[in-house]
Amino acid sequence: MILTAAIIIFAGQNLGAVEVAFLFWNFEVPLALITLVPMLAGLIVGVGATAVKMRKRRGAAAGDDEPEDAEANEEPVDEDETTIES
Numbered sequence: 063m064i065l066t067a068a069i070i071i072f073a074g075q076n077l078g079a080v081e082v083a084f085l086f087w088n089f090e091v092p093l094a095l096i097t098l099v100p101m102l103a104g105l106i107v108g109v110g111a112t113a114v115k116m117r118k119r120r121g122a123a124a125g126d127d128e129p130e131d132a133e134a135n136e137e138p139v140d141e142d143e144t145t146i147e148s
Contacts (some may be wrong), residue, residue, distance in 0.1 A: 066101070072099045 073094035080093050 069097055069101050 076093040076097075078092040078093060080089060080096065081090050082096070
């Protein structure tokens with residue numbers, strides 16, 4: 063929150079236009095926009111990644127009702143019924 067406040071204060075004090083050259087384009091943009099857009103993009107990516115991670119954790123937690131050992135659900139095999147082929 064402190065970093066966000068510092069960036070907003072910085073952006074508010076630097077409203078002057080700066081020239082930006084990107085690939086074949088040259089344009090002037092307020093310095094505030096150059097600082098705020100990447101910050102907001104990072105915020106959106108971070109919130110999205112957190113949401114995906116939490117959804118995966120909830121899905122994994124919902125699957126905990128099933129036993130982890132698949133052999134525990136199988137019926138025991140009577141040793142007299144098994145045959146060994148040569």
